[in-house]
Amino acid sequence: MKISVPDYILSIKAYPPGKPLEALEREYGIDNSIKLASNENPLGPSPLALQAIETAMKKLHRYPDGSGHDPIKKISEKIGVAPHNIVLGNGSDEIIAMLVRALLQPGDEAILPRPSFLIYEIMVRSVGAVPVYVPLKRLSIDLPGIENRITSRTRMVFICNPNNPTGTVVSKKEFNEFLNSIPPGIIVVVDEAYIEFVRDPNCLYSMDYQDDNRPLVTLRTFSKVYGLAGLRIGYGVMPKELSELLNRIRLPFNANSLAQVAAAAALDDTMFLHKTIHLVHEGLDFLYDCMERLGLEYFPSQANFFLINVKRDADEIFENMLRKGVIVRSMTSYGYPEYIRINVGLPVENVRFVKALSEVIQS
Numbered sequence: 582m583k584i585s586v587p588d589y590i591l592s593i594k595a596y597p598p599g600k601p602l603e604a605l606e607r608e609y610g611i612d613n614s615i616k617l618a619s620n621e622n623p624l625g626p627s628p629l630a631l632q633a634i635e636t637a638m639k640k641l642h643r644y645p646d647g648s649g650h651d652p653i654k655k656i657s658e659k660i661g662v663a664p665h666n667i668v669l670g671n672g673s674d675e676i677i678a679m680l681v682r683a684l685l686q687p688g689d690e691a692i693l694p695r696p697s698f699l700i701y702e703i704m705v706r707s708v709g710a711v712p713v714y715v716p717l718k719r720l721s722i723d724l725p726g727i728e729n730r731i732t733s734r735t736r737m738v739f740i741c742n743p744n745n746p747t748g749t750v751v752s753k754k755e756f757n758e759f760l761n762s763i764p765p766g767i768i769v770v771v772d773e774a775y776i777e778f779v780r781d782p783n784c785l786y787s788m789d790y791q792d793d794n795r796p797l798v799t800l801r802t803f804s805k806v807y808g809l810a811g812l813r814i815g816y817g818v819m820p821k822e823l824s825e826l827l828n829r830i831r832l833p834f835n836a837n838s839l840a841q842v843a844a845a846a847a848l849d850d851t852m853f854l855h856k857t858i859h860l861v862h863e864g865l866d867f868l869y870d871c872m873e874r875l876g877l878e879y880f881p882s883q884a885n886f887f888l889i890n891v892k893r894d895a896d897e898i899f900e901n902m903l904r905k906g907v908i909v910r911s912m913t914s915y916g917y918p919e920y921i922r923i924n925v926g927l928p929v930e931n932v933r934f935v936k937a938l939s940e941v942i943q944s
């Protein structure tokens with residue numbers, strides 16, 4: 582085929598998704614496997630969301646409400662910002678895609694912590710903008726380091742809080758200093774996909790800094806604590822000037838009708854929310870103890886996942902764990918070739934993971 586492809590598109594490496602359970606079971610001829618690789622909710626979806634979906638299914642012949650009125654109203658009440666400050670996305674991933682499309686031109690620079698969520702880099706490159714990487718410092722996002730890399734070409738900065746894959750957070754104090762020292766036109770995107778799991782009282786909540794005169798975007802998702810990853814729904818909170826721009830380029834029905842009713846219902850499911858958060862905290866503490874007993878270095882996290890230093894080739898550990906029916910995430914593609922990342926599962930899954938890991942490490 583003779584087609585011309587932009588160099589910046591050719592520079593993109595496809596996102597490596599966590600291995601689906603079905604793929605593992607097909608390839609290895611096993612069943613009863615468990616997946617701790619994509620930070621999903623082990624309790625399943627929010628029950629209230631499921632109920633709402635059942636009712637809404639009867640209207641699947643209709644187009645969704647393109648304005649997302651109901652979920653936006655609900656979000657607006659829950660977090661205390663005006664509806665015109667909220668944009669729904671087909672996952673918060675789509676908000677990132679819209680932001681770069683609406684705001685970056687080829688040659689513009691976007692500053693990204695590294696390692697962090699791989700989607701930032703893919704999206705930035707997809708519009709011909711230039712990713713500028715700032716390495717983590719002791720696994721945390723280095724805000725002074727980011728500030729040092731700002732040039733006249735910098736348009737956007739991504740901050741993942743808590744950071745995926747390290748689970749570290751930015752403090753309010755660090756963020757204050759950062760905001761006060763950067764030029765006013767730079768768009769700061771704070772991705773809070775795991776914010777509900779945070780236990781550190783010093784952690785930044787970027788929603789507190791929302792202001793119609795500040796180019797700050799907060800990203801939130803229903804994929805993690807609400808258990809709706811398969812439905813694809815998330816949102817961005819931002820000044821009206823930015824939400825109006827995003828609404829110009831947004832596909833009219835980007836948030837599907839089932840996702841919309843599920844999101845609105847999930848926000849009311851406080852029981853499920855608390856149950857999930859409790860399960861994650863208990864699970865983290867249990868798993869940390871187990872890592873200590875196994876003599877493995879691990880990194881305490883503010884999210885529903887954490888890193889383990891396996892001191893061996895992580896891809897090999899990943900493969901050997903697969904044979905035991907446990908899917909973990911090798912951190913090789915994130916630049917940590919001897920680390921794995923796992924998310925908290927159900928208590929029985931956590932026990933099974935620990936047993937499998939101790940066997941793999943010892944063999």
Ligand SMILES: *Cc1c(COP(=O)(O)O)cnc(C)c1O
Binds near residue numbers: 774
């Ligand atoms: C899981 C995750 C998201 C959520 O993406 P969705 O598109 O909403 O499913 C966003 N940011 C980070 C860092 C994540 O890990």
